[in-house]
Amino acid sequence: EAGVTQSPTHLIKTRGQQATLRCSPISGHTSVYWYQQALGLGLQFLLWYDEGEERNRGNFPPRFSGRQFPNYSSELNVNALELEDSALYLCASSFRSQPQHFGDGTRLSIL
Amino acid sequence: QKEVEQNSGPLSVPEGAIASLNCTYSDRGSQSFFWYRQYSGKSPELIMSIYSNGDKEDGRFTAQLNKASQYVSLLIRDSQPSDSATYLCAVSLAGGGADGLTFGKGTHLIIQP
Secondary structure, eight states, X not given: OOOOEEEOSEEEEOTXXXXXXXXXXXXXXXXXXXXXXXXXXXXXXXXXXXXXXXXXXXXXXXTEEEEEOTTSOXXXXXXXXXXXXXXXXEEXXXXXXXXXXXXXXXXXXXX | OOOEEOOOOOEEEEXXXXXXXXXXXXXXXXXXXXXXXXXXXXXXXXXXXXXXXXXXXXXXXXXXXXXXTTEEEEEESSOOGGGOEEEEEEEESSGXXXXXXXXXXXXXXXXXX
16 A cells, blocks of 8 residues: 655755645545644644645644645645745645554755 | 643663653643654654553553643563664644644654664
8 A cells, every 4th residue: 555655855945936745645545734844843733634625724824825636635835935944844644533644755945 | 832742862772671752741632642753864654542541552562641640651662773763752632633743852762782
């Protein structure tokens, strides 16, 4: 069974640009979660999508947004990139109340 | 604000010994508790989940939960060098972490051969 897949593996952007990160959940999983893991800050919850709807949001500004498609895959968009957005962005998926499983992440570097 | 606290370590344990990792959380309404293992440069891997007070065992791993004390622990028996990693404690108000997980910053575990 394929795990959670994320693309791209690495992404390099400059300040002010927009970044789009993609995630495909484990087959059968309907929920997708996005987390940011910045150096020294630990894993922080960003967004939760379930059945195509945004269900919950962490303490991040509105320039962090996303969506979930009918096939349950998801995109995370980060607008007006800032230097402190440099981090590993992890996607996780789950089915209903089962535990979350993580993908390998996208390393976003802002120059 | 929900908080999860872990000792950052490093925690150094001899091979074959028991490693004990601890975690406290601030929100009494928390319902679901998880331990993830993260190797350097890799993504977190689910080790254990626990939802009710007491112990839950899975192979060499035992998770312990005490909701009254707001305390979760992970014991690793017969520690192996391959257990060397950062262990992340995660907590959720909902079952399975459906509302999003709150993570501690992790404990760096080193198993000495």
